Amino acid sequence: MGSAGLARLQGLFAVYKPPGLKWNHLRDTVELQLLKVRGLAFTSLKVGVGHRLDSQASGVLVLGVGHGRGLLTDMYNAHLTKDYTVRGVLGKATDDFCEDGRLVEKTTYDHVTREKLDRILAVIQGSHQKALVTYSNLDLQTQEAYEMAVSGVIRPMNKSPMLITGIRCLQFAPPEFLLEVQCMHETQKQLRRLVHEIGLELKSTAVCTQVRRTRDGFFTLDDALLRTQWDLASIQDAIQAAAPRVVAELEKSLRPWLGIQEPPGPGQPWDSERPRFALGPESHVGH
Numbered sequence: 302m303g304s305a306g307l308a309r310l311q312g313l314f315a316v317y318k319p320p321g322l323k324w325n326h327l328r329d330t331v332e333l334q335l336l337k338v339r340g341l342a343f344t345s346l347k348v349g350v351g352h353r354l355d356s357q358a359s360g361v362l363v364l365g366v367g368h369g370r371g372l373l374t375d376m377y378n379a380h381l382t383k384d385y386t387v388r389g390v391l392g393k394a395t396d397d398f399c400e401d402g403r404l405v406e407k408t409t410y411d412h413v414t415r416e417k418l419d420r421i422l423a424v425i426q427g428s429h430q431k432a433l434v435t436y437s438n439l440d441l442q443t444q445e446a447y448e449m450a451v452s453g454v455i456r457p458m459n460k461s462p463m464l465i466t467g468i469r470c471l472q473f474a475p476p477e478f479l480l481e482v483q484c485m486h487e488t489q490k491q492l493r494r495l496v497h498e499i500g501l502e503l504k505s506t507a508v509c510t511q512v513r514r515t516r517d518g519f520f521t522l523d524d525a526l527l528r529t530q531w532d533l534a535s536i537q538d539a540i541q542a543a544a545p546r547v548v549a550e551l552e553k554s555l556r557p558w559l560g561i562q563e564p565p566g567p568g569q570p571w572d573s574e575r576p577r578f579a580l581g582p583e584s585h586v587g588h
Contacts, residue, residue: 309537309540309541310335310346310366310367310533310536310537310540311366311367311368311369311540312365312366312367312368312369312372312540312541312543312544312547313351313363313364313365313369313372313373313376313520313540313543313544313547314363314364314366314369314524314526314536314539314540314543315361315362315363315364315517315520315521315524315525315526315539315543316331316361316362316364316525316526316527316531317359317360317361317362317522317525317526317527317528318354318358318359318360318361318362319359319528320356320357320358320359320511321356321357322356323356324350324353324354324355324356324362325350327362328348328350328364330531331348331364331531331536332346332347332348334531334532334533334536335348335366335533335536338533346366347366347370348364348365348366349364349365349366349369349370349373350362350363350364350365350373351363351364351365351373351376351377351517352376352377352383352517354489354514355488355489355490357399357489357512358489358512358513358514359511359512359513359514360385360512360513360514360515360522360525361514361515361516361517361520361521361522361524361525362514362517362525363376363517363518363520366536366540369540372547372551375551375555376518376551378555379456379518379551379554379555380456380457380485380486380554381485381517381518381519381554382466382483382484382485382516382518383483383484383485383487383514383516383517383518384481384482384483384514384515384516385481385482385483385484385487385492385512385513385514385515386471386479386480386481386482386511386513386515387479387480387481387482387492387493387495387496387509387511387512387513388477388478388479388480388509388510388511389477389478389479389480389496389499389500389507389508389509389510390476390477390478390507390508390510391408391410391413391475391476391477391478391500391503391505391506391507392407392408392409392410392476392505392506392507393406393407393408393506393507393508394406394407394408394497394500394506394507394508395508397493398490398493398494398496398497398508398509399493399508399509399510400508400509400510402508406506407506408505408506409505410475410476410503410505412504412505413475413503413504413505415470415473417503418470418473418478418499418503419469419470421499421502421503422468422469422470422480422499425465425468425495425499426465426466426467426468429464429465429466430466432461432462432464433455433457433464433466434455436457436461436464437455437456437457439455456485456554457485457486460486461485461486462486463484463485463486463487463488463491464484464485464486465482465483465484466483466484466485467481467482467483468480468481468482468483469481477510478507480496482495489512492509492512493508493509493512496508496509497509518550518554519546519547519550520543524539524542524543526539
């Protein structure tokens with residue numbers, strides 16, 4: 302590969318991670334595909350991974366090559382929200398909140414209605430929106446903070462529990478239901494637990510059957526390369542197509558926080574597990 306080809310292999314791109322594939326295996330596969338065609342221009346190549354997805358989850362996974370690995374850190378510091386579709390099934394509970402986990406309880410769900418579910422989701426969203434303001438450490442009496450709130454760029458200053466900025470029901474056909482969740486600082490396990498706790502709030506039980514990330518910051522499903530596209534040419538094209546948007550969005554997201562936010566410590570994990578309740582950052586939704 303010449304220097305021109307190498308220059309086109311510097312930046313961020315997204316792939317679609319299928320369920321059942323570990324994120325590190327996916328990264329290694331992409332890395333090997335790129336190393337196959339390397340030339341004298343470089344002797345090694347590393348692919349970095351952004352906000353991870355566990356093996357059971359699927360969807361948008363952002364990768365970085367070359368200076369793109371540094372941009373992954375910028376994405377972290379921007380505290381961008383991510384979108385998921387989360388599917389649940391009423392009537393049973395398992396030890397790991399997943400459909401194939403060890404069954405610990407079965408319950409009825411005839412009394413559960415769409416209205417009851419929507420009411421609980423509204424309480425969850427309200428609870429998390431209040432927490433978002435708290436963790437942002439902003440004085441909302443100031444003009445700057447007010448403008449940030451209006452423009453929707455309020456972000457937590459540093460670490461926080463999972464924060465849900467939006468949640469709604471897309472489909473309700475008991476026993477199944479499908480949620481759309483917009484959040485930050487989440488793990489997929491916490492989203493599965495969210496389904497479990499919603500089941501409890503409905504005076505029933507529920508397990509999670511699917512967690513699918515549809516957006517990570519400014520990358521969506523439309524940007525995500527399928528497995529058949531994990532090749533040099535497709536990755537170069539994806540990096541070049543995303544580059545202007547990456548620069549613009551990161552600048553827009555980071556500008557309000559410059560000089561305010563502390564960067565993460567060395568080696569700080571992006572998706573570290575925190576033993577938090579899923580329904581609210583501090584407590585359960587009241588019955």
